[in-house]
Amino acid sequence: MDLDAITKHSASHAKPDGLILQYGTAGFRTKADRLDHVMFRMGLLAVLRSKQTKSTIGVMVTASHNPEDDNGVKLVDPLGEMLAPSWEEHATHLANAEEQDLARALVAISEEAAVNLHQDAFVVIGRDTRPSSEKLSESVIDGVTVLGGQFHDYGLLTTPQLHYMVCCRNTGGQYGEATIDGYYHKLSTAFVELSKQASCSGDDHRTLKVDCANGIGALKLKEMKHYLPQGLSVQLFNDGTKKLNHFCGADFVKSHQKPPEGIEMKANERCCSFDGDADRIIYYYCDVDGHFHLIDGDKIATLISSFLKELLLEIGESLTVGVVQTAYANGSSTRYLEEVMKVPVYCTKTGVKHLHHKAQEFDLGVYFEANGHGTVLFSKAAEAKIRQLAKELEDKKGKAAKMLENVIDLFNQATGDAISDMLVIEAILALKGLTIQQWDALYTDLPNRQLKVKVADRQVISTTDAERQVVKPPGLQEAINDLVKKYKLSRAFVRPSGTEDVVRVYAEADSQVRKCQPCI
Ligand SMILES: CC(=O)N[C@H]1[C@@H](OP(=O)(O)O)O[C@H](CO)[C@@H](O)[C@@H]1O
Numbered sequence: 001m002d003l004d005a006i007t008k009h010s011a012s013h014a015k016p017d018g019l020i021l022q023y024g025t026a027g028f029r030t031k032a033d034r035l036d037h038v039m040f041r042m043g044l045l046a047v048l049r050s051k052q053t054k055s056t057i058g059v060m061v062t063a064s065h066n067p068e069d070d071n072g073v074k075l076v077d078p079l080g081e082m083l084a085p086s087w088e089e090h091a092t093h094l095a096n097a098e099e100q101d102l103a104r105a106l107v108a109i110s111e112e113a114a115v116n117l118h119q120d121a122f123v124v125i126g127r128d129t130r131p132s133s134e135k136l137s138e139s140v141i142d143g144v145t146v147l148g149g150q151f152h153d154y155g156l157l158t159t160p161q162l163h164y165m166v167c168c169r170n171t172g173g174q175y176g177e178a179t180i181d182g183y184y185h186k187l188s189t190a191f192v193e194l195s196k197q198a199s200c201s202g203d204d205h206r207t208l209k210v211d212c213a214n215g216i217g218a219l220k221l222k223e224m225k226h227y228l229p230q231g232l233s234v235q236l237f238n239d240g241t242k243k244l245n246h247f248c249g250a251d252f253v254k255s256h257q258k259p260p261e262g263i264e265m266k267a268n269e270r271c272c273s274f275d276g277d278a279d280r281i282i283y284y285y286c287d288v289d290g291h292f293h294l295i296d297g298d299k300i301a302t303l304i305s306s307f308l309k310e311l312l313l314e315i316g317e318s319l320t321v322g323v324v325q326t327a328y329a330n331g332s333s334t335r336y337l338e339e340v341m342k343v344p345v346y347c348t349k350t351g352v353k354h355l356h357h358k359a360q361e362f363d364l365g366v367y368f369e370a371n372g373h374g375t376v377l378f379s380k381a382a383e384a385k386i387r388q389l390a391k392e393l394e395d396k397k398g399k400a401a402k403m404l405e406n407v408i409d410l411f412n413q414a415t416g417d418a419i420s421d422m423l424v425i426e427a428i429l430a431l432k433g434l435t436i437q438q439w440d441a442l443y444t445d446l447p448n449r450q451l452k453v454k455v456a457d458r459q460v461i462s463t464t465d466a467e468r469q470v471v472k473p474p475g476l477q478e479a480i481n482d483l484v485k486k487y488k489l490s491r492a493f494v495r496p497s498g499t500e501d502v503v504r505v506y507a508e509a510d511s512q513v514r515k516c517q518p519c520i
């Protein structure tokens with residue numbers, strides 16, 4: 001390590017005095033003008049991680065659904081997963097080191113993680129469409145090169161596309177080709193094959209309106225449209241001409257439970273929204289009475305897992321299917337999955353890395369956060385079995401096995417992906433001949449509210465039981481219990497956010513009417 005060169009370069013990426021940041025649920029996030037030093041340092045860290053794992057590491061510059069003048073950065077581990085927890089700690093340490101301590105912090109991380117400094121390093125970089133992202137990704141590259149790392153800058157990518165590239169590069173091309181064309185080709189081939197198997201089209205008009213949150217999803221979906229079959233017409237709204245995530249996007253629609261601005265919705269039309277870096281998707285429609293219906297990650301997980309179970313039943317394979325949710329999943333969805341569909345459901349802490357990890361325990365692990373971030377993981381053994389059956393079986397069983405094989409290829413198993421999930425959903429609706437209203441009618445969501453509360457120090461709240469119970473401060477959980485027991489089918493919890501300086505409060509019950517049980 002040329003520590004002098006590192007110190008010299010670091011001086012042009014100076015850390016603002018007193019700024020302390022933490023590698024949170026989705027990496028570092030704050031105002032873009034406070035992040036230059038973090039980007040440079042994450043370039044350095046990516047090189048160390050690459051040397052240690054002898055693999056390509058990804059760096060994504062994005063702040064997802066945050067306002068346009070925020071930005072952020074996260075590292076992507078070798079198989080396209082989120083960074084390992086011990087390295088999140090290294091990341092926080094390095095980001096907060098004072099200028100004069102930076103070299104020492106790097107040496108300490110190398111020693112603690114037993115990094116072979118003579119090993120080659122390769123880093124791939126992607127960024128979203130924020131005005132600040134290009135400059136910040138140059139700072140990442142500065143960090144990579146000063147530590148002798150090689151790099152490939154993919155430029156503008158959705159977050160899941162970067163995860164895909166990392167996974168492809170580290171699996172010898174087995175997962176797909178590590179180019180943007182390779183990504184479109186893999187997904188569209190699987191989608192076209194599935195579409196051919198659909199005997200009925202579901203809706204009369206196979207048109208989908210997509211709110212792209214004025215983000216990277218618009219750019220990439222425009223590119224992908226040329227690869228899609230004629231049967232599906234995708235109409236883009238909020239396609240990048242206005243402010244990112246402003247009154248639009250999946251996060252806005254989910255948290256406000258209303259349509260985004262900038263989309264023309266007619267009664268019963270199928271619509272969906274991506275978030276700012278296109279790793280989340282939410283569906284919705286307005287009925288003839290003008291009522292808005294939200295179809296969130298829970299209902300997406302339900303549609304997908306029921307489809308997978310039907311195919312497994314058809315081919316006669318008893319592979320395990322599990323669904324992973326967080327505490328934010330609507331109680332109706334959990335009940336429907338467990339009681340009607342007889343699928344085991346597990347609850348993890350918020351943040352996809354927790355869900356992803358749990359989903360790896362099943363042959364087919366379906367995971368979705370209620371906000372629309374999720375995918376399906378197929379174990380190596382399950383994938384091999386399905387591919388073999390697709391070759392061997394004939395007639396109805398063979399058709400089902402081939403469908404499953406295409407579904408494997410259509411999912412981005414590295415991480416939740418709005419484009420890939422959208423195509424999976426569109427394929428399932430067409431294959432099952434379902435309208436969005438029929439999908440919505442699977443179960444009725446319990447009325448629910450999610451609020452953000454600003455407090456002096458959100459870390460005074462600590463939780464247990466997958467964030468559903470408060471441990472500290474004393475008395476808070478008892479107060480919640482006292483309120484909750486007055487209502488039917490009610491549930492409430494509070495937890496400190498991992499991405500914003502707020503405490504999140506969630507509550508649901510059988511009715512929105514303010515009547516407690518003794519009054520009913
Ligand atoms: C309630 C909620 O939607 N929380 C989001 C949000 O995390 P918080 O820790 O709640 O701020 O951002 C995460 C990263 O995008 C996402 O994974 C998660 O689902």
Ligand SMILES: [Mg+2]
Pocket residue numbers: 064065275276277278279280
């Ligand atoms: Mg996102």
